[in-house]
Amino acid sequence: MAGQEILRADRIIHLISRQINGTLSDTEEQELLQWRAELPGNEKLYTDLLDADYRNSMMVKMQAYDAESSLERLKAQMHSPAKSILHWSAYLRVACVVLAATFLVFYLYTKLTFHKKSEISTNKIISPGGSRATLTLADGSVINLDDAGNGELAKQSGIIVRKTSDGQLVYQTVSNHSENEPVTYNEIKTPNGGQYRVILPDGTEVWLNAASSLHYPTRFTSPERHVSLNGEAYFEVKKQDGKSFFVDTENQQVQVLGTHFNVNGYEDEEFVKTTLLEGSVKVKLSGSKNVEAILKPGQQAQLSQSTDLQASKISIQEVDTENVISWKNGYFKFDNISLQELMRQISRWYDVEVVYEGPVKDYEFVGQIERSANLTKVLKVLELGGVHFRIEGKKIIIND
Amino acid sequence: MATDQNNTSVSVNMGDQETFEAIYRSYFAPLCVFAESYVGRFASEDIVENQFLKLWNKRQQFQDHGHLRAYFYRATKNACLDLLKTSKREEERQFNSAALPDDSEDSCLQEMIRIEVIAEIYRAINDLPSQCHKVITLGYIDGFSNDEIALQLGLSQQTVKNHKGRGLQLLREKLSDDALLALTIFGIFY
Numbered sequence: 203m204a205g206q207e208i209l210r211a212d213r214i215i216h217l218i219s220r221q222i223n224g225t226l227s228d229t230e231e232q233e234l235l236q237w238r239a240e241l242p243g244n245e246k247l248y249t250d251l252l253d254a255d256y257r258n259s260m261m262v263k264m265q266a267y268d269a270e271s272s273l274e275r276l277k278a279q280m281h282s283p284a285k286s287i288l289h290w291s292a293y294l295r296v297a298c299v300v301l302a303a304t305f306l307v308f309y310l311y312t313k314l315t316f317h318k319k320s321e322i323s324t325n326k327i328i329s330p331g332g333s334r335a336t337l338t339l340a341d342g343s344v345i346n347l348d349d350a351g352n353g354e355l356a357k358q359s360g361i362i363v364r365k366t367s368d369g370q371l372v373y374q375t376v377s378n379h380s381e382n383e384p385v386t387y388n389e390i391k392t393p394n395g396g397q398y399r400v401i402l403p404d405g406t407e408v409w410l411n412a413a414s415s416l417h418y419p420t421r422f423t424s425p426e427r428h429v430s431l432n433g434e435a436y437f438e439v440k441k442q443d444g445k446s447f448f449v450d451t452e453n454q455q456v457q458v459l460g461t462h463f464n465v466n467g468y469e470d471e472e473f474v475k476t477t478l479l480e481g482s483v484k485v486k487l488s489g490s491k492n493v494e495a496i497l498k499p500g501q502q503a504q505l506s507q508s509t510d511l512q513a514s515k516i517s518i519q520e521v522d523t524e525n526v527i528s529w530k531n532g533y534f535k536f537d538n539i540s541l542q543e544l545m546r547q548i549s550r551w552y553d554v555e556v557v558y559e560g561p562v563k564d565y566e567f568v569g570q571i572e573r574s575a576n577l578t579k580v581l582k583v584l585e586l587g588g589v590h591f592r593i594e595g596k597k598i599i600i601n602d
Numbered sequence: 603m604a605t606d607q608n609n610t611s612v613s614v615n616m617g618d619q620e621t622f623e624a625i626y627r628s629y630f631a632p633l634c635v636f637a638e639s640y641v642g643r644f645a646s647e648d649i650v651e652n653q654f655l656k657l658w659n660k661r662q663q664f665q666d667h668g669h670l671r672a673y674f675y676r677a678t679k680n681a682c683l684d685l686l687k688t689s690k691r692e693e694e695r696q697f698n699s700a701a702l703p704d705d706s707e708d709s710c711l712q713e714m715i716r717i718e719v720i721a722e723i724y725r726a727i728n729d730l731p732s733q734c735h736k737v738i739t740l741g742y743i744d745g746f747s748n749d750e751i752a753l754q755l756g757l758s759q760q761t762v763k764n765h766k767g768r769g770l771q772l773l774r775e776k777l778s779d780d781a782l783l784a785l786t787i788f789g790i791f792y
Contacts, residue, residue, distance in 0.1 A: 208672040211711045215718045243712055251719050260720040269630035276651055280658055405643050482754050498754055
């Protein structure tokens with residue numbers, strides 16, 4: 203590109219900015235007048251930019267992009283290419299450490315030290331979950347997403363749903379759709395052992411954990427964006443013209459404008475846990491005016507799942523957010539959780555039933571396991587920790 | 603203004619981490635809006651991230667800021683056009699526009715002017731001191747009230763008000779009242 207033309211464009215940006223600021227001199231005005239007549243399109247560009255409404259709409263678009271989180275993503279790639287050739291041995295070392303860590307980091311504190319040997323059936327391998335889900339369209343038809351090929355899945359009133367090559371779901375609005383078409387709803391549902399990522403029509407990204415479902419409109423037309431969730435999901439909400447985004451679960455509502463957060467609302471868990479990673483969110487007991495809290499990044503709100511609304515209150519605590527969203531990054535990561543809590547996660551991901559025979563000792567688990575590991579490997583770790591159990595088919599029976 | 607008008611003669615090295623990050627914060631969102639006009643919301647971020655990554659990997663140097671800026675818009679536009687050309691199905695084209703856009707130098711510079719004038723205001727807000735920026739963003743863009751902001755940032759309501767006042771003052775120094783009209787959508791003046 204010629205240097206002359208670039209200098210000229212810089213100059214014009216400067217002049218139009220000054221015109222907007224009302225600081226343009228007479229000679230500069232002449233210069234701008236001349237430019238406006240020079241090329242077709244210049245005049246239109248000029249009038250657009252002097253229109254405050256136009257600038258408003260462009261500003262809102264620009265604010266919707268988050269340079270910081272994009273930069274974070276990019277940093278991982280920025281330092282990798284050179285290393286991969288020069289220091290391949292470093293990778294090997296890291297791989298060994300990770301492998302060792304998988305087994306070693308798994309500390310376990312138990313009050314009893316003696317234990318008898320548990321049985322792990324070695325003849326049957328129970329594999330971990332994967333990218334599995336079903337999509338229910340507005341007309342009630344159900345698409346199995348693991349079987350579906352890449353590309354367009356369905357077209358419904360001005361919306362196209364497609365599956366990308368890396369297996370996520372994307373909604374796109376056809377440009378010439380009519381705003382008056384009725385809003386339709388879709389539902390994505392993961393089974394035990396399934397996990398899925400979807401990009402909603404407003405650009406919001408949602409990672410859905412196992413045994414969960416998300417109900418959402420295929421177009422956000424009303425002044426508020428509402429979705430409802432069963433189970434667990436991690437959200438990266440895109441800001442949109444100051445339109446709030448709401449996540450409704452059984453008895454809680456989360457309100458945000460554009461932030462990153464995780465909601466764990468499995469019905470078999472004692473609390474709905476909402477964890478904020480970035481930005482700010484408001485957590486509210488559904489149907490209540492005063493039971494609410496605003497979270498800061500790094501905080502988690504816990505709301506009892508009990509149906510006694512009178513007794514409901516939200517407690518807030520600082521948590522390690524890395525642990526909370528480890529599921530999305532391919533790990534089970536535990537920090538002082540009970541055996542029951544651990545087994546609930548295992549049962550959802552490996553699609554196994556867990557049965558307790560008699561009372562269970564007081565365990566506290568700390569550590570991490572890859573979600574890609576077979577169940578056998580996970581159970582070995584349990585065994586090392588002194589938990590007694592046996593396997594019958596797809597049932598794990600704990601008999602402490 | 604918040605631009606680089608005064609730095610035009612200083613060369614820019616995109617292999618320097620600090621420079622790279624500063625340029626990223628300044629150009630990422632504007633370039634995404636630019637790319638969005640061709641390929642839509644979903645592909646825009648990927649395209650822009652790729653442009654940055656290329657410059658980083660090549661440790662690319664530019665003779666001045668103006669050249670860097672023009673290069674960015676040109677390269678981003680080329681990447682968008684490539685994507686449109688390779689999108690095989692008819693429908694995908696329909697999304698983005700019926701025919702491929704004008705590919706001339708003149709039109710690219712015109713579009714750059716369009717985005718960059720807006721980007722000046724965007725950068726002015728982002729250049730505010732961090733606490734001012736937070737208060738202004740939470741208040742005017744995220745729509746939280748003073749007491750909610752006070753709670754979130756652990757400040758008193760009076761401090762929040764002071765930060766707002768200071769932020770607006772700083773913005774006024776950079777932009778005229780008319781440019782500030784761009785902010786009225788966030789309810790800055792009530």
